[in-house]
Amino acid sequence: MENKTIIAFIDDSKYSEIVCEYAAWLALESKSKIKVYHVIDKKIPRAKQDLSGAINLGAKTKLLSNLSEVDAEDAKKLHSIGWSILEKANQKIQSLGDLEVETRLRTGDIAEALKVKEGLADVVVIGKRGEIKQDNDSKLGLNIERLVRSSKKPIFIANRKFVTVKKVLVAFDGSPSANRIVDFISTCGFFHNAQVTLASVGKPEKEIGGNFSEAKRVLNSQNIEVSIESLSGDPKLELSKLAKDHNFDLLIMGAYGHSKIRSYIVGSTTTRLINTVRLPVLLIR
Numbered sequence: 001m002e003n004k005t006i007i008a009f010i011d012d013s014k015y016s017e018i019v020c021e022y023a024a025w026l027a028l029e030s031k032s033k034i035k036v037y038h039v040i041d042k043k044i045p046r047a048k049q050d051l052s053g054a055i056n057l058g059a060k061t062k063l064l065s066n067l068s069e070v071d072a073e074d075a076k077k078l079h080s081i082g083w084s085i086l087e088k089a090n091q092k093i094q095s096l097g098d099l100e101v102e103t104r105l106r107t108g109d110i111a112e113a114l115k116v117k118e119g120l121a122d123v124v125v126i127g128k129r130g131e132i133k134q135d136n137d138s139k140l141g142l143n144i145e146r147l148v149r150s151s152k153k154p155i156f157i158a159n160r161k162f163v164t165v166k167k168v169l170v171a172f173d174g175s176p177s178a179n180r181i182v183d184f185i186s187t188c189g190f191f192h193n194a195q196v197t198l199a200s201v202g203k204p205e206k207e208i209g210g211n212f213s214e215a216k217r218v219l220n221s222q223n224i225e226v227s228i229e230s231l232s233g234d235p236k237l238e239l240s241k242l243a244k245d246h247n248f249d250l251l252i253m254g255a256y257g258h259s260k261i262r263s264y265i266v267g268s269t270t271t272r273l274i275n276t277v278r279l280p281v282l283l284i285r
Contacts, residue, residue, distance in 0.1 A: 004032040007121035009110060009147075010089050011038065012081070014160070015127030020089050021162040022280065023125045024096040030189040032122065033100035036089050038082045039110040079105065110143055111150050118153045122188070123282075125156045128274070145271060148255055148283055154184065155255065157274060157281045163249050165194055165280075171239055171253035171273075172198040174211030181252055181284050182215040186222045197248070199229040201238045236272045243277050255283040 008023040010016040020036070027034050086103040093101050106113050118124055126147060148155050168191055172178045182198075185191050198215055200208055216226045231238045243251055253273065274281050 003120055003122050004030070005121050006030075006032050006034045006123050006125060007117060008034060008036045008089075008125040009039065009114070009127075010036060010085060011127070012085055013127060015158060016085070016089065017092055018158045018160065018162050019125050019127050020092045021096065022156060022158045024093045024099060025162075025164065026123055026125065026156065026190060027099055028097050029192075030122070033102070034093060035102045035104060035117070035120065036086060036093070037104045037106060037113060037117065038085050038089075039113045040078045040082050040105070040107045041109065078107075111146050114147055114151055118151055121153055123154045123156055124151060125158060127158050128160070128280075144274065151255075152285060154285075155283045157283065159278060159280045163279075165191070165249045167246070167248045168194050168196045168250050168252060169239070169243050169246075169248040170196060170198050171235070171251070172200050172208075172212070172215065173203060174200070174208030175254075177254040177285065179211070179215070181254065182218050184284055185252070186218050186224065191224060192222065194249075195225045195227070197227045197229055197242075197246075199231060199239060199242060201231045201233065201235040203230075236276060239273060240276045243279055248279060250280050250282060251277055252282045252284065255285050 006023050006027045008019050010019050023034050023036070026032070082105045083103075086105060090101050090103050093099055104117075114124065124147075126144070128144070144157065168185070170178075170181060170185070172181070185196060196219060198212060200212075212228050216228070219226045229242065231242065239251070242248075251273065274283075
């Protein structure tokens with residue numbers, strides 16, 4: 001945790017309070033500060049017709065002036081609402097512990113804001129769904145995949161209900177990205193009181209037995225309790241079932257790939273798992 005900073009992106013959805021709770025939990029466990037961002041995606045509709053040929057110059061100037069006044073009034077309202085959302089988030093986080101919190105209001109695209117600001121963070125926390133999709137359990141929020149694909153940082157995707165993380169399920173395949181997950185778990189400070197299960201799906205245990213042993217050694221060296229599961233079948237179905245049957249509190253897995261082939265194979269499984277499991281997901285590159 002080199003930056004000692006958790007960044008949280010919030011909107012006006014029911015997930016935002018849960019984002020605040022998980023950001024507070026992560027910050028308390030790692031002795032970090034929190035930066036909370038609300039991004040105003042300001043898109044004011046314009047008249048579709050070109051009226052320049054239908055009105056004289058003076059009338060056109062007056063029309064443009066009126067539109068500018070509407071823009072300014074709309075901007076004031078959006079900023080007022082934005083600061084209200086941030087103040088509510090600040091109060092929620094402050095009620096959860098002795099934490100250093102900074103609130104920031106930005107205008108523009110949330111993915112661009114993430115690119116600009118994520119360098120300051122160790123983990124970025126977002127909600128599973130936003131204002132538009134918050135009541136639709138069958139679909140992810142519009143920005144989830146775009147944010148995760150564009151980010152180089154671990155992304156914590158908060159689910160609908162906060163629980164203290166005590167049981168962690170890790171999708172483990174013995175790959176370099178899986179080993180990076182193990183290294184993150186061992187050094188981040190979030191999981192020193194948790195039980196961690198490393199679960200592989202579709203690979204015989206003898207193929208990754210050495211990787212299991214090394215991962216277990218690394219985690220045990222940090223006094224993290226570890227168990228191993230080797231499953232066969234469809235990763236989405238098997239991991240979802242395991243998470244539900246054993247009441248895990250968090251799923252940790254690799255994020256989307258970048259190449260077209262890897263993106264199709266890994267990315268599709270990632271998206272389906274985030275959407276299917278009823279628990280938060282931590283994605284790590």
